[in-house]
Amino acid sequence: MPEELSNRALAVLLVLTIVVSIGGTLISLNSMPKGIAGYVSTAQGTTELTISALTEITLTDDAVNFGTCGLNSSQTITYQSNASDGESQEDSDSTCTGTFPDYMVLENTGNKYVNLTISSNVTGATFVDASSGEGSLYFSASNKDPSSCLDGLVTTFTNFTLAANNYTLCNNFSPTNTEDELYLMYQVTLPPDTRDGTKTAQITIVGEDSLQ
C-alpha cells in the first residue's frame, strides 16, 4: 500500500515537471522581443532583418616609426611620437628622423561597445636596450572623434613596465560610426648608453564586449 501512494506522488511530480517545463519554455519565448523568427505570420507580410553582434576593432594605421634617433651624451632624452614640432624632439640637442606627429589609429569597426587593453611583447627597458638597463616605452591615447571613448581613456603616458601585460586603454569604446576612432601615441626615453640598432615592439590591442 505504501508503494502505491509513492508512485502516485511520483506521477504528480512528473506532471508538475511537464507543466513547469512547458511553462518555462512559453515564458522564455514570450520574453523575446521579436518572438521566434520564422514564426511570424506570413499573412502580415513582415520583412525581418537580423543583425548579428560584431565585436571588431581595426588598426587603420598600425605603425609608429620614430626613425633614427639621436642620443644625448650626458642625459636621458625623451621623444614623443605625437610631438607637433615635426621632429619629436623634447631636447634641442637631438632629434628622430621620423615624420611627426605619428599615431596609430584604432577604429571600432564592429557594432558593440568594447573595453580596450593594450600590451607590448617587450618591456620598455628591453625595447630600448640600453647598457644600463634604463629606458622606457610609454603609450597614451586621445579621442580622434569626439566621445569615441566614453570612459577611462588613458591620456597620460604609461610605461610598459611588464611584457605581454594588458594595460587598460579605454572603457566603452563606441561603435557609433562618427565616434569610433582613437589615436595611440608612444614615448621613448633613451639614456646615453642606448645600444645601437633598430628596436621594434609588437603592440597588441584587445577589444572585449562591454556591458553598454
Next chain:
Amino acid sequence: MVKTKKKSSVDNSDTKRLAVLIALAIVISLAGTVITLSSLPNGITGFATDSETGTAQFTVSALTQISLTDSTVNFGTCTLNASSTVVYHSNKTNGQSVSPSGGGTCSGTFPDNMTLENTGNKYVNVTVKSSLNAMNFTNSSSGTGNFYFVGIAKTGETSACPSANLTTTFTNFTLADTNYTLCRNLSPINTNDEIFIAYRIDLPPDTREQASKSTTITFTAEDCAQ
C-alpha cells in the same frame, strides 16, 4: 496467490505509466531548450573579443665617442733638488704634489687629474699618446727625465674600466706619438663611464729652466667587441 498476482499487475501498469510520463517530460524539456536556443539570433554568446597588432619602432645609430670633461693637468711651477731627481705625481692628495723622496714641491692644485668619459653607446678600447716623449718633455741636459701616465678608477664609477683592464701603474711615454693602452672595454653605461688619468714627472737636477713645458695628450677610442 490470486491477490498477489493482481497487485503485481497493478504495479506493472503504474510503472509503465510513469515511464511514459518520464519520457514525455524529457522530450518536452529538450524540445523547449532546443526551441529557445535556436530562436536566439546568435546562439549562446559571452563577451566576444577581437584583437589587432601594430608595431612601434625606432633606430639608434652606433656612437663611438669619448670626451675629456677635464682636459688639463697643470703641475704649476716645480722646484728641483740639486742632488737627486725629484718625482711629482699629479694625483697626490697632499695638495702640493710633494716629491715622495722629499726635496721639492709644485705649485699646482692637487690632486689634478684628467677625466675621460665614454659619451657614446659603445664599449671602447682607449689608448693614450703624447706629442713629446718623456725626455723631450722634461728637457734636461742629461736627458734622464721621465713623463708617465696612469689610469685611476673614479670614485663611484669603479666598473667603468675594471682594474684588470686599466693601466694602473705609471707607464713612461718613452716614445712620442705612440699609442699606449690605457683601458680595454671602457663602459658606456651612464653611471659607470668615467676614469681619471694622472701623470708623473721625474725631474733630474739638470732639468732646464723654461717658462713652461707642455705636451699634447691624445686619447683614441675604438669600438671593441663587447
